[in-house]
Amino acid sequence: MTRNNELRLLPWSGPDGKPCFLSTDDTNGYVSRLADNTEAIQLGLAAELLKHASEDLSKGEADPEELRALATDLTAALRDTLRVAESRGHRLPLPSPDAHGNDTEGPMLPAAAFG
Numbered sequence: 001m002t003r004n005n006e007l008r009l010l011p012w013s014g015p016d017g018k019p020c021f022l023s024t025d026d027t028n029g030y031v032s033r034l035a036d037n038t039e040a041i042q043l044g045l046a047a048e049l050l051k052h053a054s055e056d057l058s059k060g061e062a063d064p065e066e067l068r069a070l071a072t073d074l075t076a077a078l079r080d081t082l083r084v085a086e087s088r089g090h091r092l093p094l095p096s097p098d099a100h101g102n103d104t105e106g107p108m109l110p111a112a113a114f115g
Contacts, residue, residue, distance in 0.1 A: 006090060006091075007021035007022065007023050008021060008022040008023075008024070008032070008035065008087060008090070008091065009021055009083060009086055009087040009090065010022055010031075010035050010038075010087070011035055011038045011039045011042055011080065011083055011084055011087065012038065019083075022035065035087075039084045039087070039088075042077075042080040042081065042084060043080075043081060043084060045077060045080075046077035046078070046080065046081050049073055049074060049077050050074075050077075053070055053074060056070065
């Protein structure tokens, strides 16, 4: 069962910084597709920024102003990534009532695997 009737958190904020939401059952509508594309761009930019930050920080020499700019960019990317994660998490299907039952289907790990 999915949560189709819930509002979708969009990957951008309103002019006053408050979250924006979409109410629709059409996951293929214009705003839904725009949000999907925006999320993909945000995640791609975050991955590129993380790679760039890792490379810069591994050099060991960084100007304080460059570090401040990097921290600002990483903060914005993390904020966007968390918003995407929250939005996608709310759109995951709900587990079926028997998903946590006593069935033995699926992989089983020995108790030793848990320490």
